[in-house]
Amino acid sequence: MASKFGGLFLKILLVLCIFRLSQGREFRKMKFPNLRMASSFSAALSRGYDYIIIGGGTAGCPLAATLSQKYxxxxxxRGGxxxxxxxxxxxxxxxxxxADISxxxxxQAFVSTxxxxxxxxxxxxxxxxxNAGFYTRASKRFVRTAGWNAELVNESYPWVEKQIVHWPELAPWQSALKDGLLEAGVSPFNGYTFDHLNGTKVGGTIFNKNGFRHTAADLLASSNPHNLRVFLHATVQRILFNTRGQxxxxxGVIFKDENGNRHRAYLGAGRRSEVILTCGxxxxxxxxxxxxxxPKKDxxxxxxPLVLDNWHVGQGMSDNPMNSIFIPTKKPVEQSLIQSVGITKMGSFIEASSGFGQSSDSIHCHHGIMSAEIGQLSTIPPSQRTMEAIQKYSKSKHEIPVEAFQGGFILEKIDGPLxxxxxxxxxxxxxxxxxxxxxxxxxxxxxxxxxxxxRTIERIVHTKHFAELTQDDSYSFEMLLNISVKANVNFIPKHTNDTxxxxxxCRDTVITIWHYHGGCHVDKVVDxxxxxxxxxxxxxxxxSTFDTSPGTNPQATVMMLGRYMGMKILRERMGRGAWV
Structure with missing residues (x-):
């Protein structure tokens, strides 16, 4: 027993050493403005700011980096x-x-109603x-509908891409999906492209070739550090208004720091100073x-205290529903996240992930309670998916056969749900x-x-490209059905020819792909x-301002929007020739 634990300790120590070395290599390449805990920088609050941005996320970081060039x-x-x-x-x-709920x-986990x-x-x-790292732009139609300036959009996307986006080296699971999509009729093949086009393509990724993630926070390296202050663990309580006029x-704003102490930050006196919400x-x-x-009643x-009665705030929320099919394989497959995608004319997107949570004995794997597993590898329908039920399921996972953990998922999601x-x-x-x-x-x-x-996924798994990876050449949904019965899990629909x-x-296994949007719609909450x-x-x-989620993954467009609006504001204040 002592020998067993000693060996485990050495393995953990080796992993930590490798992490420290790789961490140093990656981080030495980056330059960032000083990041401060909110409680350690209170002296900076005595000054008025041209812009106070609430939320250092996907839009907030590029917006802050851009505006800081001049203001x-x-x-x-609120996070670290x-x-x-x-x-x-x-x-x-x-x-x-x-899966971390600390x-x-x-x-931060939440369960929708x-x-x-x-x-x-x-x-x-x-x-x-x-997120899963996939990078793809919005369609030209989305840009037109949003009323954005196409020239500025086409300047803003590359600003993001040059700093944090890479082309992936296709993993075997992703290559099989790409070829399977084409054989199943999701065509044409559009190659490696950021553009949103019907058919099959390979998109960008914010993971580099070593599997290291680059994020919107990296875009702060483009800021003017003399003009930008970033407070971490600074949770805004509310926005302050002057309501004495018409x-x-x-x-300004009131926020609390990591110790629970409250602070106030104020805008400068200029009429163009603004608070900008980028909280998602x-x-x-x-x-x-x-x-x-x-809404006044709320x-x-x-x-x-009422500042403005607007019942549209919080209305029109949408989330792209996702369902998945688990595909057992002959042997463990390389880990991969989204790289290839099929964009069907009907508005269903087909993607894939593989290999997560597989251990040497397969039985102790853990895809994570927030993953595709919740819809696919459980008997818990949405109406019963409380955190307690999920925890109970996680404890009983050892009863599920090995086949349930060796392989990957093919995912189907709905674009722009009605x-x-x-x-x-x-x-x-x-x-x-x-x-x-x-x-x-x-x-x-x-x-x-x-x-x-x-049904598109069923055609894909019957292609020769997946036959080379799956349990045997006679792989079928019927084989999965046998595993489902044995494991008491919901791998597939019981009758694939029955609508x-x-x-x-679809109803029983629905999960999220984290692309929710709405709540502050244009012409209802904002102009x-x-x-x-x-x-x-x-x-x-x-x-929150989007009526639909752009592209097959919204992160590219949300980062672009941060840069776009930063540039738009600069040009409005400084003239058309403003450039950073």
Whole structure:
């Protein structure tokens, strides 16, 4: 026994040593502005800022870096630093951050009222620190509908890409998906491209060839450090308004530091100084309501002083539903996240991941409670997916056969769901998750697209490219059904030629791919320049303003939007020729 534990200790020590060495190699290449704990930099609060940005996430970091070129910027992030956190930085640990429910985790778990487990980022760099890394631009149609300047969009995407985006070296599972998609009729092949095009393609990634993650936080290296202050563990409680005139306007914010002490930060006296919300689709509508902008009845219930009655705040919430099929293989497959994607004309996207959580004996693997496993490798339908039920399931996983853990997933998700929901606050505590309802598959067309996606996956797994990886050449959904019965898990729909069975499978195994959006829609909560309607000196710049989720993964467009709006604001203030 002592020998066994001694060997385990040596393995752990070796892993830690390798991590420290690789960490040093990667981090020495980067230059960053000073990151400060909120409580350690209170002297900087005596000055007025041109911009106070709430949320150092996917949009907040590029926005802060850009505005700091010419103006004084305070960036307030409720989470900590991603640097030095192996679960954030390394591809092989992707699932661990999502499974971490500790108070200091970079991921804050929440369960929608639909029963689907989800996550909010709580770290500098936001969702780019905890996602699957896939990088792809929005479609040209999305850009036109948003009313963005195409020239500035085409300048802003490359600014992000030059700093943090890489082309992937295709893993075997991703190559099989690419070839399987084409054989199954998801064509043409568009090659390696950032563009959003129908057919099959290989997109970019924010993981480099060593599996090291680059995030939106890295974009702060482009800032002017003399003009930018970044406070970590700085949780904004509410936005401060002057309400004495006919039109309320922002004057600053109240935030608490990591010790629970409260501080105030103020804007400068200039009329163009602004507070900008970049808290994401959950955090931005939540912050507006906490600050007195939202449905009057909700503000009265929470005893929050009314600044502006707007019942649209928190409405129109959507999440792209995802379902997955687990594919057992002859032997363990290399770990991979999203690299290849099939974009069908019906609006179903086909992607894949593989190899996560496999151990030498396979039986003790753990994909993570926030992963595709929750929909696929459990008997818990959404209405019963409480955290307690998930924990009970995790403890009983050893009863599932080895076949359930050797292989990978093929994922199907719906783009731009027509099903809509809403967000409402439980209480006046900013640390509390709001109640969020997405109403998955409440619109019949969303269900039709899910059925189409599952049938596309069935065609893919019958192709010769997957036959080379799977258990034997006679691989079929029927074989998976036998494993499902043996393991008492929901691997596949029971009758793949039965539409009603497929629809039930979609409902029972629905999970998230973390692409929720809405709550601060354009023309309802903000105008076309993302200024909050009815008040002055306040904007929202993040995915809460989107009516649909752009591309097959929104992170590229959200980062682009941060850069885009930063440049747009600079040009408005300094003239068309402003360049940074």
């Amino acid at each position: 004084r910027v305070l960036l307030l992030e 630093s991603p640097y030095g956190n192996a679960n954030v930085s390394y591809l092989q640990n992707f699932h661990i951050s999502l 108070p200091k985790s970079p991921s 639909d029963g689907v487990i989800n996550a909010r980022a709580r770290v500098l760099g936001g969702g780019t620190c905890i 039109r309320p306007y922002t004057v 689709a959950i955090g931005s509508p939540q912050m507006l309501i906490l600050s007195g902008i939202g 503000l009265e219930r929470l005893q929050i 099903s809509r929901g809403h967000l409402s606050l439980v209480d006046g505590n900013v640390d509390s998750n709001p109640n969020v309802t997405f109403n998955y598959f409440s619109h019949p067309y969303d269900l039709q697209r899910c059925v189409h996606g599952i 009603a069975s497929l629809e039930q499978f 076309r320049d993302y200024r909050v309607l009815g008040v002055s000196r306040l904007r929202v710049v993040d995915g």
